[in-house]
Amino acid sequence: MAGLNAKVQEVFDEPGCEKNQGKSDKERKKGCTKQLQPGAAAGGCAFDGAKIALQPITDVAHLVHGPIACEGNSWDNRGSKSSGSRLYRTGFTTDINETDVVFGGEKRLFKAIREIIDKYDPPAVFVYQTCVTALIGDDIEALCKAAKEKFGRPIVPINAPGFVGSKNLGNKLAGEALLEYVIGTEEPEYTTSYDINIIGEYNLSGELWQVKPLLDELGIRILACISGDAKYSEVAASHRARAAMMVCSKAMINIARKMEERYAIPFFEGSFYGISDMSDSLRQIAKLLVQRGADEELVDRTEKLISREEAAAWERMASYKARLAGKKVLLITGGVKSWSVVAALQEAGMEIVGTSVKKSTDEDKERIKEIMGEDAHMFDDMTPREMYAMLKEAQADIMLSGGRSQFIALKAKMPWLDINQERHHAYAGYDGMVALVHEIDKALYNPIWEQVRKPAPWEQSWQQ
Numbered sequence: 203m204a205g206l207n208a209k210v211q212e213v214f215d216e217p218g219c220e221k222n223q224g225k226s227d228k229e230r231k232k233g234c235t236k237q238l239q240p241g242a243a244a245g246g247c248a249f250d251g252a253k254i255a256l257q258p259i260t261d262v263a264h265l266v267h268g269p270i271a272c273e274g275n276s277w278d279n280r281g282s283k284s285s286g287s288r289l290y291r292t293g294f295t296t297d298i299n300e301t302d303v304v305f306g307g308e309k310r311l312f313k314a315i316r317e318i319i320d321k322y323d324p325p326a327v328f329v330y331q332t333c334v335t336a337l338i339g340d341d342i343e344a345l346c347k348a349a350k351e352k353f354g355r356p357i358v359p360i361n362a363p364g365f366v367g368s369k370n371l372g373n374k375l376a377g378e379a380l381l382e383y384v385i386g387t388e389e390p391e392y393t394t395s396y397d398i399n400i401i402g403e404y405n406l407s408g409e410l411w412q413v414k415p416l417l418d419e420l421g422i423r424i425l426a427c428i429s430g431d432a433k434y435s436e437v438a439a440s441h442r443a444r445a446a447m448m449v450c451s452k453a454m455i456n457i458a459r460k461m462e463e464r465y466a467i468p469f470f471e472g473s474f475y476g477i478s479d480m481s482d483s484l485r486q487i488a489k490l491l492v493q494r495g496a497d498e499e500l501v502d503r504t505e506k507l508i509s510r511e512e513a514a515a516w517e518r519m520a521s522y523k524a525r526l527a528g529k530k531v532l533l534i535t536g537g538v539k540s541w542s543v544v545a546a547l548q549e550a551g552m553e554i555v556g557t558s559v560k561k562s563t564d565e566d567k568e569r570i571k572e573i574m575g576e577d578a579h580m581f582d583d584m585t586p587r588e589m590y591a592m593l594k595e596a597q598a599d600i601m602l603s604g605g606r607s608q609f610i611a612l613k614a615k616m617p618w619l620d621i622n623q624e625r626h627h628a629y630a631g632y633d634g635m636v637a638l639v640h641e642i643d644k645a646l647y648n649p650i651w652e653q654v655r656k657p658a659p660w661e662q663s664w665q666q
């Protein structure tokens with residue numbers, strides 16, 4: 203536990219995280235987010251955060267050491283897609299019982315690792331600590347070390363039991379585990395001056411594949427995506443990239459910053475959502491690669507590709523613009539990258555009547571202000587009652603949010619679109635922007651709204 207406490211404190215002291223750096227020592231010790239109230243675990247625990255950050259590594263066996271419910275809660279909770287192995291979607295757990303709680307669960311864990319290797323032969327096994335096994339004192343770090351020697355392959359401890367804190371902290375502890383045990387442990391077959399890492403992109407609904415063809419066309423190779431559609435060996439050899447893009451600022455800033463420190467890989471923070479942000483990201487990638495030795499002509503090629511793709515995207519969006527112009531959107535994204543979604547919706551001619559900034563950094567909030575002006579309606583914590591009132595009083599025509607708040611919109615008989623991590627449509631890049639506009643249009647003009655807003659047949663006859 204002493205090692206874990208030190209690691210948690212190190213994560214809180216992350217110099218790349220402006221929010222933490224702005225806090226006093228006392229506040230920083232308390233952690234990234236306020237402690238959850240009992241019964242409010244829907245936000246996810248640290249274990250859950252670590253698992254969602256790493257599960258997209260597709261050929262690894264992700265073994266959860268704990269009671270079966272931990273894996274039950276976290277299995278496949280994001281729709282990360284794979285272009286190869288499907289092992290990551292198999293749920294492995296030691297499913298510890300009362301006897302293990304009394305006598306310790308390490309033997310069971312060792313046997314589980316052996317069984318996985320015998321049956322599935324993965325390049326690596328990631329072992330996730332959970333609350334119960336941490337509390338009974340199972341030392342997964344020592345056990346993984348012994349198992350690595352015994353089985354001759356990486357057995358990686360992910361020490362982020364649920365009780366240490368929030369999901370976001372779990373994301374960062376997962377990043378620390380990669381830095382400590384995985385990154386830099388293998389060499390790529392070859393390297394080029396056009397190798398990049400993409401950090402904090404999870405290939406939800408296949409979003410990475412909306413961007414990858416454009417990078418391929420420019421001759422830019424994704425050496426590793428951490429962690430969407432990644433293979434173990436790619437992450438292990440990612441220290442040879444020339445530049446990196448950090449997509450999700452909150453989750454994996456520690457990976458990007460420490461890779462810059464250790465391996466001199468410069469990075470920038472960008473977004474694949476919205477036409478201008480997508481173009482900016484391509485420009486920044488090209489610029490960083492040229493600074494690191496790529497041919498200058500990459501910049502011109504990138505500009506040509508951007509003009510072609512932007513023109514095509516605007517043309518495809520033209521037919522929706524008249525239908526969406528002036529429509530009011532209530533945006534509850536969970537905060538992360540909400541500025542990027544705000545910019546994307548404004549590009550489509552929509553008006554943002556409110557956006558949540560609960561999980562946004564100060565920098566994110568500043569960017570929203572830049573885009574929406576000083577009267578940007580940002581809500582730190584909007585209650586379901588307030589969301590309902592906004593929709594019911596038609597202050598908003600549609601709500602874009604995660605699945606958890608969908609019933610608020612449905613109760614208010616207003617359209618809703620899932621844009622959070624469980625979404626089923628991919629919205630990245632130029633194609634993704636067209637897809638987003640298409641889905642918003644479908645949701646807004648669905649004939650069901652007219653029907654559900656009519657009085658029920660029995661109410662009509664009663665009124666006559």
Ligand code: SF4
Pocket residue numbers: 247248249250268271272275331332333334363364365
């Ligand atoms: S790790 Fe702890 S908080 Fe997280 S699901 Fe398991 S028991 Fe619950």
